[in-house]
Amino acid sequence: MTEVVRVDPARPNQDDISRAAECLRRGGLVAFPTETVYGLGVHALDRAAVQRLFSAKGRPANDPLIVHVSAFDQVAPLVVALPDHAAPLAARFWPGPLTLVMRRAPSVPLEVTAGLDTVAVRVPAHPVAHALLLAASLPVAAPSANLFSRPSPTRAAHVLDDLNGLIDMVVDGGPTQVGVESTVLDLTVDPPAVLRPGAISVEMLLTVVPDVRIGAVQTAAGRGEPMTSPGLLSKHYAPRAPMTIYQGEPAAVRQALIAEAREAVAAGRRVGVLATTEDAPMLSGVPVVIADLGSEQDVEIVAARLYAALRDLDAAQVDVILARDLSRDDGLWRAVRDRIHRAAARVTVIGRAPGTRPQRGEPASSPARNASEG
Ligand code: TXA
Ligand code: MG
Numbered sequence: 001m002t003e004v005v006r007v008d009p010a011r012p013n014q015d016d017i018s019r020a021a022e023c024l025r026r027g028g029l030v031a032f033p034t035e036t037v038y039g040l041g042v043h044a045l046d047r048a049a050v051q052r053l054f055s056a057k058g059r060p061a062n063d064p065l066i067v068h069v070s071a072f073d074q075v076a077p078l079v080v081a082l083p084d085h086a087a088p089l090a091a092r093f094w095p096g097p098l099t100l101v102m103r104r105a106p107s108v109p110l111e112v113t114a115g116l117d118t119v120a121v122r123v124p125a126h127p128v129a130h131a132l133l134l135a136a137s138l139p140v141a142a143p144s145a146n147l148f149s150r151p152s153p154t155r156a157a158h159v160l161d162d163l164n165g166l167i168d169m170v171v172d173g174g175p176t177q178v179g180v181e182s183t184v185l186d187l188t189v190d191p192p193a194v195l196r197p198g199a200i201s202v203e204m205l206l207t208v209v210p211d212v213r214i215g216a217v218q219t220a221a222g223r224g225e226p227m228t229s230p231g232l233l234s235k236h237y238a239p240r241a242p243m244t245i246y247q248g249e250p251a252a253v254r255q256a257l258i259a260e261a262r263e264a265v266a267a268g269r270r271v272g273v274l275a276t277t278e279d280a281p282m283l284s285g286v287p288v289v290i291a292d293l294g295s296e297q298d299v300e301i302v303a304a305r306l307y308a309a310l311r312d313l314d315a316a317q318v319d320v321i322l323a324r325d326l327s328r329d330d331g332l333w334r335a336v337r338d339r340i341h342r343a344a345a346r347v348t349v350i351g352r353a354p355g356t357r358p359q360r361g362e363p364a365s366s367p368a369r370n371a372s373e374g
Contacts, residue, residue: 002164004156009033009173012128014135020171021135029053029166031145031159032132033173034124036097036181036199037152037307038159039068039142040167041132050111050141056166058148064114065141066099066182067121070133075121078105078139083187085209092208095125097182097199112141118188128173144181145170151237151307151343154179158311179304180335186215197335199303238343239310241272243321245340248350250327254282256350257322261288264320272318274309274340276302279324289316299332306336310343 005016020030027049030041042053044067054061067078072090076082080103089100104119113119124130133140144152147162156172183198183205191211194202205212244260246253257273261283264271271288273279277295291309294301313321323344326337341347 002160002167003169004160004172005169006172007128010127012131012171012173014131016171017128017131017135020132020169021137023168024132024136024138024140027052028168029056030132030169030171031153031156031163031167032129032142032171033126033156033176034068034097034129034142035126035176036124036178037154037176038145038156038170039124039129039140040145040159040163041068041140041142043136044112044139044141045107045109047109047111050109053141053143054111056163057143057146059143060148061111062114063143063148064116064120065112065143066184067108067112067119068124068129068133068140068142069121070130071095071123074123074139075102078108078119078121079103080105085187085192088208089185089187089205090123093200093204094123095130096123097125097178098122099182099184099196099198101184101186101188101195103188108139118186120184122182126173126176128171132171149238151239151310152181154304154307158308161311175304175308177304178300179306179308180332180339183335185212189213197338199332199335201331201334203331237307237310237339238345239314239321241313241318241321242345243274243310243323243343245323245325245344245347246350247325247347250324252351253324254279256348257324258282258286261286261322269319270317272313272316272321274313274321274323276324276326288322289313289318296326296328299328299336302326303332303336306339 007013007016023030024043027046031038042049099120099122101118101120104113104117108119145159146153153159154176156170159170178199183200184196186193186195191213193213193215195215246257261271265287273288273290275290276293291313293305
C-alpha cells in the first residue's frame with residue numbers, strides 16, 4: 001500500500017515531514033513535490049534501496065539519478081572537488097531548478113550514478129522538499145516520480161497513476177509550479193555543457209558563467225553502458241497515444257493540422273490536440289479533445305501545464321495526438337519545446353517539397369524520431 005500524506009505546500013506539518021523522513025532513513029521510497037516536478041526519493045547512500053527505486057520505476061540501471069541536498073554546504077562530501085563555477089552558480093540559482101554535474105566522491109554509490117564517475121546534485125526550492133531534506137538529514141536521490149518514459153508528474157495524482165502500490169509514501173503538496181524538470185549543467189567539461197534545458201535558461205546561466213555549450217541530443221546509447229545524459233534520449237516523457245508535431249509556417253501548419261484531425265475523426269479515431277489558447281478559434285467545430293496549454297504569451301503557464309495536458313489526453317483515451325510546433329526557442333521555451341519534441345512520435349514538416357532536406361538545426365521530417373527508446 002502507498003500511503004498518501006497531504007501537506008500544506010507552503011508550511012508542511014512537521015509531524016508528517018518527520019514520518020516521511022523516517023521512511024527515507026529506513027530505505028523507503030517517498031514521492032514528494034519539488035518546484036519542478038514530483039521526485040521519487042530514496043536514501044542516496046543505501047544501495048539496496050536505490051535498486052528498489054530503479055525497479056519500481058522500471059528505469060534502466062544505466063540512467064543516473066540526481067542527488068538532492070538541503071543546502072550548498074552539503075555538496076562537498078558528494079564530490080571529489082568543487083569546480084570553480086559551482087559556488088557562484090549555487091549562490092545565484094540555489095535553492096532552485098538547476099542540477100550541477102561534478103566529479104563523484106567514492107562515498108556516492110555507483111548505483112546512483114549508473115557507474116559514471118560524475119554525480120548530479122541539486123538543492124530544490126520547494127518548501128516541502130526542503131523540509132524533508134532537512135528532517136531526513138541525508139542526501140536523497142530522486143528521479144521524477146513517473147514510470148520510465150512516461151510524462152513527469154506535476155501532481156500527486158500523476159504519481160499514484162503510475163506508482164500506486166509500488167512505493168511507500170506520497171507527500172501530496174499540490175501541483176508543482178515550474179512543471180518541467182531542472183536544467184542539467186555539466187561542470188566537468190569546459191565550457192560547462194547544458195545536458196538538459198530547464199527553467200534556468202541558457203541566458204540566465206550566461207549571467208554567471210562566461211560561456212556554455214548546449215549538449216548534443218543523444219539519440220542512442222551503447223547497450224548496458226552508462227549514457228552521458230540519458231534524459232536526452234529522444235523518446236521520453238511520452239503519452240500513450242502517438243503524438244505528431246506539425247512544423248512550418250503557422251497558417252499552413254494550422255491548416256494541415258485541421259485537415260489531419262478531420263480525416264482521423266472521419267476514420268473513426270479519437271483525436272487529441274495539444275493546443276494553445278491562440279489555437280482555439282481554428283479548432284471550434286472540429287470534434288477533437290483539446291488539451292489547453294494556455295497562451296503563447298505566457299511560457300510559465302505553458303510549462304506548468306504541459307505534462308498534465310499530455311496525461312489528460314491519455315486519460316481521455318485518444319488514439320492520436322496532434323500538436324503545432326511552438327515558434328520560440330529562448331528562455332524557458334527551449335525546455336518546453338525540448339519536452340514536446342521528446343514526447344512526439346514524429347515530426348511532419350509542412351510546406352516543403354517532398355524529398356528536400358531539412359534545414360540545419362531543424363528536426364528531420366516524418367517519420368522523425370529514432371527507434372532508440374531507453
Ligand atoms: O527537476 C528535476 O531535476 C527532477 C526533480 C525531482 O528534482 N528530477 C529529475 O530526475 O528530472 P530524472 O531522473 O527524471 O532526470 C535526471 C536527469 C537525467 O537526464 C539524467 O541523465 C541526468 O539527470 N543525470 C543524472 N546524473 C547525471 C550524471 N552524472 N551525468 C550526466 N547526467 C546526469
Ligand atoms: Mg525523469
